Amino acid sequence: MNARPSFVKVFLTFARNSLVRDSMFRTNFLLQCLSSLSWTVMNIGFYLLVFRHTPTIGLESGWGKYEFFVFLATTWIINSLMQTFFMPNADEFSELIRTGNLDFALLKPIDTQFLISFQRVDWSSLADFVAAVVLLTVALGNLTTRPDDPLLLSGWTPVLYVVYVLCGVGILYSVMIALASTSVWLGRNRNLYDFWFYITSFSRYPREIFRRGWGVPLWGFFSFVIPVLVVVNVPARLLAQPLRPEPSVSWQLAAFTVLATGLCLGASRWVFLRALHAYRSASS
Amino acid sequence: MHARLVCWWTIFRIALEERLVYRGDFALGTLMRFLPIVTQIFLWWAIFDAVGQGARDQGTVAGYSYQNVVAYYLLVMVGRAFSSMPGLASGIASQIRNGEIKKYLIQPVDLLGFLLLTRMAHKLAYYSVAVLPFAFVFYLCRGYFVGGWPEADVLAGYVAALVMAFLLGFFLEAMLGLLGFWFLEISSLLFIYMLLGYFLSGHMFPLDMLPPPWRELVGLLPMEYLAYFPSAVFLGKVSGAELVAGLWTQAGWVVAFVLLSRIAYHRGVRRYSGFGG
Numbered sequence: 001m002n003a004r005p006s007f008v009k010v011f012l013t014f015a016r017n018s019l020v021r022d023s024m025f026r027t028n029f030l031l032q033c034l035s036s037l038s039w040t041v042m043n044i045g046f047y048l049l050v051f052r053h054t055p056t057i058g059l060e061s062g063w064g065k066y067e068f069f070v071f072l073a074t075t076w077i078i079n080s081l082m083q084t085f086f087m088p089n090a091d092e093f094s095e096l097i098r099t100g101n102l103d104f105a106l107l108k109p110i111d112t113q114f115l116i117s118f119q120r121v122d123w124s125s126l127a128d129f130v131a132a133v134v135l136l137t138v139a140l141g142n143l144t145t146r147p148d149d150p151l152l153l154s155g156w157t158p159v160l161y162v163v164y165v166l167c168g169v170g171i172l173y174s175v176m177i178a179l180a181s182t183s184v185w186l187g188r189n190r191n192l193y194d195f196w197f198y199i200t201s202f203s204r205y206p207r208e209i210f211r212r213g214w215g216v217p218l219w220g221f222f223s224f225v226i227p228v229l230v231v232v233n234v235p236a237r238l239l240a241q242p243l244r245p246e247p248s249v250s251w252q253l254a255a256f257t258v259l260a261t262g263l264c265l266g267a268s269r270w271v272f273l274r275a276l277h278a279y280r281s282a283s284s
Numbered sequence: 285m286h287a288r289l290v291c292w293w294t295i296f297r298i299a300l301e302e303r304l305v306y307r308g309d310f311a312l313g314t315l316m317r318f319l320p321i322v323t324q325i326f327l328w329w330a331i332f333d334a335v336g337q338g339a340r341d342q343g344t345v346a347g348y349s350y351q352n353v354v355a356y357y358l359l360v361m362v363g364r365a366f367s368s369m370p371g372l373a374s375g376i377a378s379q380i381r382n383g384e385i386k387k388y389l390i391q392p393v394d395l396l397g398f399l400l401l402t403r404m405a406h407k408l409a410y411y412s413v414a415v416l417p418f419a420f421v422f423y424l425c426r427g428y429f430v431g432g433w434p435e436a437d438v439l440a441g442y443v444a445a446l447v448m449a450f451l452l453g454f455f456l457e458a459m460l461g462l463l464g465f466w467f468l469e470i471s472s473l474l475f476i477y478m479l480l481g482y483f484l485s486g487h488m489f490p491l492d493m494l495p496p497p498w499r500e501l502v503g504l505l506p507m508e509y510l511a512y513f514p515s516a517v518f519l520g521k522v523s524g525a526e527l528v529a530g531l532w533t534q535a536g537w538v539v540a541f542v543l544l545s546r547i548a549y550h551r552g553v554r555r556y557s558g559f560g561g
Contacts, residue, residue, distance in 0.1 A: 046489060194317075213329075
């Protein structure tokens with residue numbers, strides 16, 4: 001008998017169970033998809049309005065309407081993956097600690113971080129993923145077929161895009177799991193979740209907009225200390241290529257993103273294990 | 285009459301004391317709510333840089349300068365502090381669903397009056413704690429208020445708009461919560477209201493930026509009086525006869541939702557069935 005459970009099989013079981021649960025409340029599932037999509041539509045509406053007044057976000061930044069829609073679509077792709085696979089679980093983790101139910105997870109013969117990270121899949125959040133892919137396709141279609149200076153993409157670009165999207169998910173996951181782990185010391189951390197939402201809101205804008213005035217320290221901090229500014233920026237710049245013919249992503253930034261992902265995952269694993277050591281159960 | 289006043293005063297005092305228990309959490313939470321404004325400041329900085337061809341302070345968008353837009357977002361935070369009613373509609377719907385509402389049917393306390401007093405106490409507790417983080421952020425951002433303080437009559441109009449924004453927010457959400465008498469589960473409806481409210485109240489951007497006919501259509505709804513209107517009054521975007529007309533329209537919406545929520549409660553109670561102990 002194999003004592004080591006297969007992570008893939010366990011994950012597929014979790015995913016199937018979540019889908020079964022969602023399909024039991026089909027109307028609710030559809031309404032959740034619609035609510036999720038309406039927020040997306042409102043965001044597009046806001047930026048369509050902005051581009052009625054300006055040709056680019058930032059003077060000569062290269063972030064024109066369709067380049068920025070590539071950025072926006074990349075933001076939603078990464079956020080929807082976070083919402084689908086990790087957010088419900090991080091929420092649950094702090095409750096497990098508070099109620100003492102983490103004991104049951106610790107007793108199971110599988111890595112605890114894996115178990116608490118993948119237990120639930122929120123399938124309705126994938127509606128945003130689909131909307132983002134549609135927006136990305138439309139934006140890239142416009143950029144590659146425009147008469148002046150059409151965008152040229154190499155065969156490697158989509159592969160690198162997927163790799164850097166996964167790096168972005170890895171960085172955001174690390175920040176989230178590290179913050180969720182602090183529930184062990186704080187008992188409850190509602191404000192820290194708000195804090196997660198607020199600091200990751202920096203990732204939703206082109207990083208150069210912060211590199212001015214009193215934003216420079218923020219730009220440095222969120223690029224190199226908590227690197228949320230590379231999460232969307234690197235994959236989106238790879239694809240949309242603003243500021244051509246200059247390189248849109250320097251090799252240093254690309255290499256840094258891969259390194260930062262590894263470091264963030266390692267650091268969050270360390271925080272998680274420290275939290276487990278400090279856990280003293282709350283049950284009787 | 286005296287007994288009733290004592291009753292209302294007691295409800296108000298208990299609710300106030302209850303809220304002040306978590307004042308540290310309040311203050312921290314309030315300060316954090318300003319964090320998204322940081323990203324808005326830089327987004328609009330970049331937009332105005334492009335509009336003004338490098339001269340950020342020269343460009344205007346729909347009559348708003350860069351400073352106006354940032355001041356607008358800060359003022360919207362004040363407006364929302366008055367008009368947002370977290371948990372009100374969902375609380376009413378949940379009381380209808382689990383039968384708790386029947387206590388208002390057998391006790392000499394009016395549901396809407398009780399909730400209004402409780403909410404007033406909650407808001408008072410919130411402002412007494414939130415005033416410090418608000419003052420701190422507004423002091424840091426004082427440079428964005430290029431026009432300085434408005435004239436006394438405009439300031440009076442602003443205060444009136446904020447007070448009516450509170451009443452409108454309360455009765456609008458109470459009305460939505462009372463729909464629970466007809467539909468037991470209203471959480472999806474509330475989520476859609478929250479999303480639309482964010483857009484239509486002017487929380488996302490100044491509504492003057494909407495092109496025709498969208499601006500006119502949004503003006504037909506009550507939502508703009510929750511956040512956009514008070515902020516526009518302070519910034520002098522609405523003045524003179526337009527300000528007076530706006531205040532009367534806002535008052536009209538308040539009266540309409542007071543009446544609608546009264547009717548909904550009256551009809552809902554007649555429809556309600558309570559079982560068990």
